[in-house]
Amino acid sequence: MLLDQLKADLAELETRSLKRVRRSLETPCGPHARVDGREMLAFCSNDYLGLAAEPTLVAALQAGAERWGAGSGASHLVSGHYSVHDELEARLAAFVGCERALCFSTGFMANTGVVPALVGRGDAIFADRLNHASLVDGALLSRADLHRYPHADTATLERLLATSGAKRKLIVTDSVFSMDGDVAPLAALLDLAERFDAWLLVDDAHGFGVLGPQGRGALAEAGLASWRLLYIGTLGKAAGVSGAFVAGEADVVEWLMQKARPxxxxxxAPPALAEALLASLALIEAGDARRRHLASLIDLFRTELRLARWTLLPSRTPIQPVLIGDNAEAMAVACALWDEGLWVPAIRPPTVPHGTARLRVSLTAAHSAHDVRRLASALNTLEGNP
Structure with a gap:
């Protein structure tokens, strides 16, 4: 029976240490949290600048709800688009140096909407093998031919582009890879896009607000600009609120508004969220002190951690993955940390390739040096190298 098979499949996930567990926070997002009735020091969130519980954003959200109400009432192209949405999109476009921006309710919706709007049957997508699941799903939804190149391997990508006869070509990449923390070779990718007449879509979910001057993102850090570029920014991570946007040349964004089904x-999205995001953008722009503190914590963690069997992957971003390998061992380490009051997620397949289970340590500007030393010490002890 169908239900019996489903129960058996669930049991198999448990056996393979692949079953996911959802925990419930009882406090606002932040390093010091109460989770499932326990006081924990959390290294889980993507709230990189510590803005999710920032009083300024809370006040802006409250004022937005008082001004605009709780919901939008309809889709954007019917009657659910408000003047504050226009203000936010204009501000986002200017912030990342593009002509126009279009907001989506989530990053997943942005990626699954933009990719199929740009390419379809008979076209070709060239995607980094470690791209986020939303980019993979967007590629599959497009029905274009999908070519996945080895992670950051621009030589293989060049060969694939050179042998493609597709009318339209789209290169798709994360900027900061969410489970490895490394940064894509963006300048080389744009060079290939120009040489082979392709679009380049960059999902800067984990770079927006953190990288580049004033947190303007990975493209600004690399000094890149082109009409071929489509920039995806996520607003629920460093921005501390919710949503996402795509930015680029004005006519391209107009096309996406006409064709992106999500x-x-x-x-x-509720217009009150746009009010909170406008306040967030101001804090991001003025947030150099937060970014300096975050950078110092990244350096501290990498200095304090002394591993022999496990591997701290190379990363200059707030994502600091500790590669363990075995699913069961990764779970055991995460559970041992939990018992010590440290909340660090164990990431297993299919989120990461088989044999590369890891702890995904996420640092934020809301952490202290003491917090980071506590985690590094616990990891050193658990690995047997105190």
Whole structure:
């Protein structure tokens, strides 16, 4: 029976240490949290600048709700688009140096909307093998031919582009890879896009607000600009609120507004969120002190950690993965940390390739040096190298 098979499949996930567990926070997002009734020091969130519980954003959200109400009432192209949405999109476009921006309710919706709007049957997508699941799903939804090149391997990508006869080509990459923390070779990718007449879509979910001057993102850090570029920024990570946007040349964004199904066929985000995001953008722009503190914590963690069997992957970003390998061992280490009051997620397949289970340590500007030393010490002890 169908239900019996489903129960057996669930049991198999448990046996292979692949079953996911959802925990419930009882406090606002932040390093010091109460989770499932326990006081924990958390290294889980993508709230890189510590803005999710920032009083300024809370006040802006409250004022937005008082001004605009709780919901938008309809999709953006019917009657659910408000003047504050226009203000936010204009501000986002200017912030990342593009002509125009279009907001989506989530980053997943942005990626699954933008990719199929740009390419379809008979076209070709060239995607980094470690791209986020939303980019993979967007590629599959497009029905274009999908070519996945080895992680950051621009030589293989060049060969694939050179042998492609597709009318339209799209290169798709994360900027900061969410489970490895490394940064894509963006300048080389744009060079290939120009040589082979391709679009380049960059998902800067984990770079927006953190990288580049004033947190303007990975493309600004690399000094890149082109009409071929489509920039995806996520607003629920460093920005501390919710949503996402795509930015680029004005006509390209207009086309996306006309064709991106997750934008067209969903209720618009509450306008109060746009008020909070406008306040967030101001804090990001003025947030050099937060970024300096975050950078110092990254350096401290990498200095304090002394591993022999496990591997701290190379990363200059707030994502600091500790590669363990075996699923069961990764779970055991995460459970041991939990018992010590440290909340660090164990990441296993299919999120990462088989044999590369890891702890995904996420540092934020809301952490202290003491917090980071506590985690590094616990990891050193658990690995047997105190």
């Amino acid at each position: 934008y067209i066929f969903t209720t618009g």
